[in-house]
Amino acid sequence: MRAIVVDDSKAMRTILRRLLEGCGYDQIDEAANGEEGLKVLRQGGRPGLMLVDWNMPVMNGLEFITAVREVPIFNSTVIMMITTETAVERIEQAIAAGADEYLMKPFSREVLLEKLEMLKSSHS
Amino acid sequence: MLLHALLPQREKLMLLAAIDLHEVNESVWTSMLGLELVACEPAPDLPGETYLFGSVTISGACDAAVMVQLPLGMARHLAATMFGQDEESIGEEEIFDALGEMANMVGGNVKGALPGDSKLSLPTVVEGRNFRWAIPGADPVTDLSYQCQAWTVRTVMFERVV
Known part of the structure; x- marks a missing residue:
């Protein structure tokens, strides 16, 4: 299973990578901002899951998700936003841009795994 | 935002005071990373000790900043925990990155507890x-x-008084 983690913090990318590996993801790409994430996708990456931070330099997570959803081949890709943005308006904005799920930092391993499981069953 | 704009300046000052920073710290340090924090009396900085400061600023509903201060040893331990590596293999880049993310998470949760729309800066580490x-x-x-x-x-x- 393939996934991409887009977050400007290397530490956060590492935490998420470890959790995804524990869930059976064996091909995990990383990007430090939205622009890098799009570059990975242009190079042929076609992940089934994207974990995306909101506040990043160069291109933020909202812009990244909007760009990704404009490409038809990523219509079925599951996108979860993982961010410190907690306001309801922000969540609505992310969902409107194309995010399937929203998780607030800090999160526990259990909550992330539960959300991933839910997304998996709703998209299978 | 509108409600906040109607508050007198003195009450604006109280916005941040109502936020339970301890609760935010516990959720970031303990629930997420498994690092137990025990509240203690403030201690003066040790002379000659290297410290790191991670901070983010909040602008909008109020002008504020959140700062996390650690001695180098703690910062290395934090980074090792976040990266899942031995402390010996942790370099400066990982230490700065980990503390920046901690400041981002603590600051983000403080911002989330504020009324109205606010923006969080990217973290700075010194x-x-x-x-x-x-x-x-x-x-x-x-x-x-x-x-x-x-x-x-x-x-x-x-918090800054305007």
């Missing part, structure tokens, strides 16, 4: 010895000290 720092025009609203294993951790929320 390392040094025997230096003074200040946020001109801003006052510390909450200043908490903790013991985490052998080290001290300090988190401070500042």
Whole structure:
């Protein structure tokens, strides 16, 4: 299973990578901002899951998700936003841009795994 | 935002004071990373010790900043925990990145508790010895000290009076 983690913090990318590996993801790409994430996708990456931070330099997570959803081949890709943005308006904005799920930092391993499981069953 | 705009300046100052920084710290340090924090009395910085400061600023509903201060040993331990590596293999880049993300998470949760729309800056991390720092025009609203294993951790929320 393939996934991409887009977050400007290397530490956060590492935490998420470890959790995804524990869930059976064996091909995990990383990007430090939205622009890098799009570059990975242009190079042929076609992940089934994207974990995306909101506040990043160069291109933020909202812009990244909007760009990704404009490409038809990523219509079925599951996108979860993982961010410190907690306001309801922000969540609505992310969902409107194309995010399937929203998780607030800090999160526990259990909550992330539960959300991933839910997304998996709703998209299978 | 509208409600906040109608509040007199003095009440604006109280916005940050109502936020439970301890609860935010516990959810970031303990629930997410499994690092136990024990509240303690503030201790003066040790002379000659290297400290790191991670901070983010909040602008919008109020002008504020959140700062996390750690001695180098604690910062290395934090980074090792976040990266899942031995402390010996942790370099400066990982230490700065980990502390920046901690400041981002603590600051993000403080921002989330504020009314109205606010923006969070990207984190800044500074390392040094025997230096003074200040946020001109801003006052510390909450200043908490903790013991985490052998080290001290300090988190401070500042708010600027406009």
